[in-house]
Amino acid sequence: xxxxxxxxxxxxIFLWLPALLLAQAIDGPTALFLMHSxxxxxxxxxxxxxxxxAADAPSPQKLTFIPDGNGxxxxxxxDGQGYLSLTGQWNTSFTTDPSSAKALYAIENxxxxxxxxxxxYNNNYLGTDGTTASxxxxxxxxxxxxxxxxxxxxDVHQAPPADTSVYVINPAATRQQFEGWGISLCWWANMxxxxxxxxxxxxxxxxxxxxxxxxxxxxxxxxxxxxxxNRNCTPHxxxxxxxxxxxxxxxxxxxxxxxxxxxxxAQRKIMLKIKEKRPDAIFEAFSNSCPYYxxxxxxxxxxxxxxxxxxxxxYYEAFAHYLVDVCRHYKEEYGIEFRTLSPFNxxxxxxxxxxxxxxxxxxxxxxxxxxxxVLHPILEASGLNxxxxxxxxxxxAQSVRDFExxxxxxxxxxxxxxxxxxxxxxxxxxxxxxxxxxxxGIRLWMSEVxxxxxxxxxxxxxxxxxxxxIRYIMPVAWVDWQYVEEGNDQWCLVQGDFTKQTYHKxxxxxxxxxxxxxxxxxxxxxxxxxxxxxxxxxxEGDSLIIVAINPNALPVVHRADLSFYESISSELTALRxxxxxxxSPTADYTLEDRILTYxxxxxxxxxxxxxxxxxxxxxxxxxxGLPYWICPRNAADQALQASGGKVTLQPLSYAPEQTWxxxPDGNGxxxxxxxxxxxxxxxxxxxxGYEPSPQAGQTFILTPIDRLFYKIMTEDGSKAFDLEGEHHxxxxxxxxxxxxxxxTACHRQWFFMRQPDSGSPDAVPGISFPDDxxxxxxxLTCEPGNILRADKLSDTPCRxxxxxxxxxxxxxxxxxxxxxxxxxxxxxxxxxxxxxxARFHQTIxxx
Numbered sequence: 031x032x033x034x035x036x037x038x039x040x041x042x043i044f045l046w047l048p049a050l051l052l053a054q055a056i057d058g059p060t061a062l063f064l065m066h067s068x069x070x071x072x073x074x075x076x077x078x079x080x081x082x083x084a085a086d087a088p089s090p091q092k093l094t095f096i097p098d099g100n101g102x103x104x105x106x107x108x109d110g111q112g113y114l115s116l117t118g119q120w121n122t123s124f125t126t127d128p129s130s131a132k133a134l135y136a137i138e139n140x141x142x143x144x145x146x147x148x149x150x151y152n153n154n155y156l157g158t159d160g161t162t163a164s165x166x167x168x169x170x171x172x173x174x175x176x177x178x179x180x181x182x183x184x185d186v187h188q189a190p191p192a193d194t195s196v197y198v199i200n201p202a203a204t205r206q207q208f209e210g211w212g213i214s215l216c217w218w219a220n221m222x223x224x225x226x227x228x229x230x231x232x233x234x235x236x237x238x239x240x241x242x243x244x245x246x247x248x249x250x251x252x253x254x255x256x257x258x259x260n261r262n263c264t265p266h267x268x269x270x271x272x273x274x275x276x277x278x279x280x281x282x283x284x285x286x287x288x289x290x291x292x293x294x295x296a297q298r299k300i301m302l303k304i305k306e307k308r309p310d311a312i313f314e315a316f317s318n319s320c321p322y323y324x325x326x327x328x329x330x331x332x333x334x335x336x337x338x339x340x341x342x343x344x345y346y347e348a349f350a351h352y353l354v355d356v357c358r359h360y361k362e363e364y365g366i367e368f369r370t371l372s373p374f375n376x377x378x379x380x381x382x383x384x385x386x387x388x389x390x391x392x393x394x395x396x397x398x399x400x401x402x403x404v405l406h407p408i409l410e411a412s413g414l415n416x417x418x419x420x421x422x423x424x425x426x427a428q429s430v431r432d433f434e435x436x437x438x439x440x441x442x443x444x445x446x447x448x449x450x451x452x453x454x455x456x457x458x459x460x461x462x463x464x465x466x467x468x469x470x471g472i473r474l475w476m477s478e479v480x481x482x483x484x485x486x487x488x489x490x491x492x493x494x495x496x497x498x499x500i501r502y503i504m505p506v507a508w509v510d511w512q513y514v515e516e517g518n519d520q521w522c523l524v525q526g527d528f529t530k531q532t533y534h535k536x537x538x539x540x541x542x543x544x545x546x547x548x549x550x551x552x553x554x555x556x557x558x559x560x561x562x563x564x565x566x567x568x569x570e571g572d573s574l575i576i577v578a579i580n581p582n583a584l585p586v587v588h589r590a591d592l593s594f595y596e597s598i599s600s601e602l603t604a605l606r607x608x609x610x611x612x613x614s615p616t617a618d619y620t621l622e623d624r625i626l627t628y629x630x631x632x633x634x635x636x637x638x639x640x641x642x643x644x645x646x647x648x649x650x651x652x653x654x655g656l657p658y659w660i661c662p663r664n665a666a667d668q669a670l671q672a673s674g675g676k677v678t679l680q681p682l683s684y685a686p687e688q689t690w691x692x693x694p695d696g697n698g699x700x701x702x703x704x705x706x707x708x709x710x711x712x713x714x715x716x717x718x719g720y721e722p723s724p725q726a727g728q729t730f731i732l733t734p735i736d737r738l739f740y741k742i743m744t745e746d747g748s749k750a751f752d753l754e755g756e757h758h759x760x761x762x763x764x765x766x767x768x769x770x771x772x773x774t775a776c777h778r779q780w781f782f783m784r785q786p787d788s789g790s791p792d793a794v795p796g797i798s799f800p801d802d803x804x805x806x807x808x809x810l811t812c813e814p815g816n817i818l819r820a821d822k823l824s825d826t827p828c829r830x831x832x833x834x835x836x837x838x839x840x841x842x843x844x845x846x847x848x849x850x851x852x853x854x855x856x857x858x859x860x861x862x863x864x865x866x867x868a869r870f871h872q873t874i875x876x877x
Contacts, residue, residue: 061092063186064105067144067179067584068161071186072114074107080114080122080167082158090186096128101674102136102150104128114156116149120170122156132169138760139681143191144179148761156180161583173759176582192629194587197667197682199565199574200594200784201642203557203650205738206504208566210312211546212247213237213523214478215297217275217388218514220251221528223296229531230303236524236535237513238308243523243539243546247312247507249477250301250368252356253294254319254330254389255280262328263385271387273516275528278389280321280330281356285348291359298364305366310551312507314419314477315357316372319382319389320349330389332382340382340391343400349373350405354412361414370419370447372477373405374398377421378428395435402436406444417446422477426455426503430462430774442470449477452499458756460502461664461776468504468736469773476503480511480521486609486633488520489538490581493635496545497564497579500555501666510542540612544605544637548575557650559659559682559783561666563588567644576638580630590626592640593786594648598624599641608634650784652732654699657689657785663739663776665758670751670780672707672720679753679762684831689785698731698745700724711744716765718751739779741769753777807863807870813851816876820850820861828865 064072066082073083073091083091091108098104105114112124115133127133131151138146147156149169157171157178171178181191222233236242255278256263268276279293304311319330324345327333333340341349353373361367374393376382382390393401398421409416421432429450436442448467452460467474476499481492499508515522519536526533549555549566553575556565563578574595580586592598598621606616608631616636619628630636652658659682660670671680673687680688686704693700701709707720711727721728729745742751750769753762756777769778807828808820820830822845832841832852841852845863854876863870 059094059096059106061094062182062184063090064093064147065181065183065186065188065190066158066161067176067181067190068158069190070161070163070165072105072167072180074109074112074124075164078112078124080124082160082163082165082167084163085186087163098129098134102134104133105135116151116169120168122167122169136761140173140179140760143193144181146173146178147180148173176584179584190584192585192587194589195560195562195667196589196591196684197558197560197563198591198594198783198786199556199558199576200648200650201556201567201571201574201644202594202648203783204567205555205557206506207554208549208551209506210246210551211243211542212245212249212312212507212509213513214249214251214316214509214511215300216249216251216316216318217272217278218512218522218526219297219300220278220294221275221296222514222526222533223299225531229533230300233514233524233533234300234303234307236539238304238311240547243543244550245510245546246308246310246551247314247509248301248304249314249316249372249509250360251278251297252315252317252353253278253280254317254321254391255283255293256330257322257328258283262322263331267329267331267385268387276388278318282321282352283323285323289355289359291363301366302364305364313366313368314370314372315353315360315368315416316375316419316422317353318375319391320345321352324349325391327384329384329386330391331386332384332390333392334384336383336386337380337392339393339397341393341397341401343397346401346404347408350401350408353405354409354414357409357414357416358412367414368416371409371416372419372422372449373401374420375422376424376451378432379424381424395432396439398432399436399439399441402441402444406441418444419447419449419475419477420445422449422451424451424453426450426452426459426463430459430466433463433466437470442472445472447473447475449475450503451478452476452495452503453479455495455498457498457502457664457758458776460498461779462774464502464504465663465735465773465776465779474503474505475507475509476505477507477509478511479509482518482520484520486537486541487581489541490579490633490635492520492538493541493545493579494562494581497562497577500564501561502664504555537607537612540607541635543613544577544607544635548637548639549577557781557783559661559667559669560588562586563590571644572641574638574640574642576626576640577635578628578630579635580632583632585629585631587627587629590628591624591786592626592642593624594645594784595624595642596645596648597643598626601641603639604628604636606630606634606636608632613637650782652692652782654693655691657691657704657787659688659783659785660690660701660742661781661783662753662758663779663781668758668760668762670764672703672705672709677709677718677720677764678760679758679764680760684785685833695729696745698729700728701730711749711766713766716754716763716767718764718766735773735779739781741775741778742780743769750775750778751780806872807865807868808845810861810872810874812876816854818852818854818859818861818874818876820845820852822848824865826865828863831862833860833862 070082075081094106096104107124113128113133115125117123134150135147140146155171155173155178158165281289320341322330325340357368377393382392423429512522514524514526523539525536552569553566558565566575604616605613667682668679669682669688671687689704690701708728710719710721712719731743733741749766752765752767808822811819830845860873
């Protein structure tokens, strides 16, 4: 088809503005195809139900979007006889009442091209369970899956676009320094340690060598040991749970018995081989249960009541001596001194019951406190340098409660390291445990996690959890659960057969290498305002590592702005894994003008190793007059935005509504965005507001919480910027509330991320810009190959920006030459321009 460029009326701009501006931008009903991420679109079936219709269906159905004036839309069917509506608990059909909350949807942007439709009635999202024509449409989705994503188009044959994520990496926006990746030895070492030396050597090489996983941290399991006579449990009861591999040998069979140090030879052999091959290894000892004879049930799998403590209090001292004696034995006999000793494992759960599938022991928080008071002096008197780590909860929110319980009981000083698992974890809980540990100066590990699923999608879901852990918990170590596993390719990195002694790497192995092989001990993580990326720098500062994942079925394009670096070498390394690749070199990227652009196919992961030179004056300190995003602590890709009469969180973009400059004002600062709007306290209203001119209530005080995060207070110190309802999703209202004294108020903590200073005209002091949008600044035409050409119409420099349907800026430059050419995919764009004397925008359709 011949290249064509269409110019639309200003009313069409609603397609390109963030969700909160949509209601203001649509002046009347507008007919569009509501396209699903699968490429099908919403239609009304013969029974009035909402389903997906194929793009090649005869007479494809558009929906008419009718604004209600309050930010919601009624979506009328093509025949005019119904409105998309929640019916029942989740079903969606076309009904007759367009004013019902069940028939009103807010349009929220989700990435560059896609949107989500939120039902006013239940605040859940429109989506599907399937992707084929005739799949039912529902209104009860959580908005986290690509099947909950939509895009608006006038062309029924348009293929789903590749979404683009735009973000900046600043080498000065540093986070935690990392000490390494790790894995538990429980229970694979209990089996593989019985194999031949040749096989053990290869397995350990794969685990610790720089060409393998390069793991450095290892958690040795001190077995409790079941009753050899099985007087209170069924013989080999663990075989029906985690398998016979979980039958750990204890070092004592009775209270008065001698230590039998020949026990646990297999796990010990693996640990000694690791020590030989990895001299800088860090070892931790941990316990799942005390020996059977110390328990109420007589079974080391747990109490007969799985919610009750199983260790008898009269055995606290004996168990403490047992743990310390094992640690001392390994130092004296083998030269291994455990850096930490963890006495509990997921203690507040109700998983651990008699005759269960593995060793386990419930401890109430009060029992944990009591036992630590016994263990600490015994460990101190041992002559070991080992310190206590705790509390190993499976749920990050419970980890927070444990920490606060330890503080209240005064035993926190007895703990030298805090460990948490993240089998269950929200960004809020992750951020809270991070804040608690930072305040107390306690080293923090993510010490165990795994994930189910199937295929590479399941592997990448765990990679996403890894990224969330690193970003929000900010641990100095991240530790896998299982290395070798039978029967699946999800809970392991190597799949084996313990009986046949065969083994092979699975996809999870190469996916983990994308992180562990390139982000090494001593590297420092950097802030990347994108939830599917991690960035890190080496200690010398001459190498930047970017790891990015695409855990979804749609391709995605990343555009990483590296303009804070002095120079970037084109001799970079790019490696990708997908369903058909394993750390394979890829050239599917461009590096131009310090912008790295790369495409991630469906279900893939890529790592870039980029030689760089850091700028001598790069920093992320807050300086008056420089542009910043203001981002919440507990959301990777959201920023504070003033638009549509509200101050809310919105997906990160270069929109002027999100570009904030601070100016000193007495004891504090004023916050002014790229549109000239100033953040304003509207006391006594909760919601933060903004005004176009100076007035009272615009001075705010910044108070550092630590070197990364701030609380932003009103001038009188009575209130702080707050996320309503502790939410952190798009559209969340930013208000003002008492900060309180708890370090866990992460929904009131903010990060300032500096934006690259483009040298645009609005950075010139004393210049104000009129609202004139009629004066053209350039002429737009389309050249062969979908090249958008912009010819300047005046001698005055102007800034040109190209925006997408959801308001994402895909290109921005200071236009000084007469002509600019930009390649674009077919679609609709808004092109904006600003000079010292005029503003200009034009909506275009490239087809």
